[in-house]
Amino acid sequence: MADELSINININGRIYPLRIDRKQEEKCRKAAKMINDIVLEYKKKYANQDAQDFLAMTAFQFVLKNLEMEQLADESPIIEELKLLDEHLNDYLSLNE
Template structure:
């Protein structure tokens, strides 16, 4: 599928983008998440500067992303270890027969 032009509003600024059609929904959802986070920070903290709100939102999502990467890496390692143990058990079982 081809590229389309869309406009995304983040922190009261409009950003024209060219995106693949299949990515449009994800980008719009991401923009909504960012705007929702900014609104939450605006309501709960005495911060009004959009730049500060954007920085706080980026820090939140970057931290979440790194935590998710770490979890996936740990789970991948755990799965690999269990696969190795299972393979060893099967090899031991079949070598005895």
């Protein structure tokens, strides 16, 4: 891919080399910063825990947020309600013709 870029991402003090699409660089760096910010918050709250615990809790937090967003984006209940409403309206209108 001609538009690839090699970058190093620092997550919790470890460097991870990545080859990404150049357009994704800002998003990748922002994601790493978000992870590091949350890990830092856990480190402040729970000083005696292992770094692995902070990463696990950070991953857990992101997955929960992702599941919440998926649930909000699920339009199927709305579509079903609209279909039902359409049926009721059609029934009503056919009775009044």
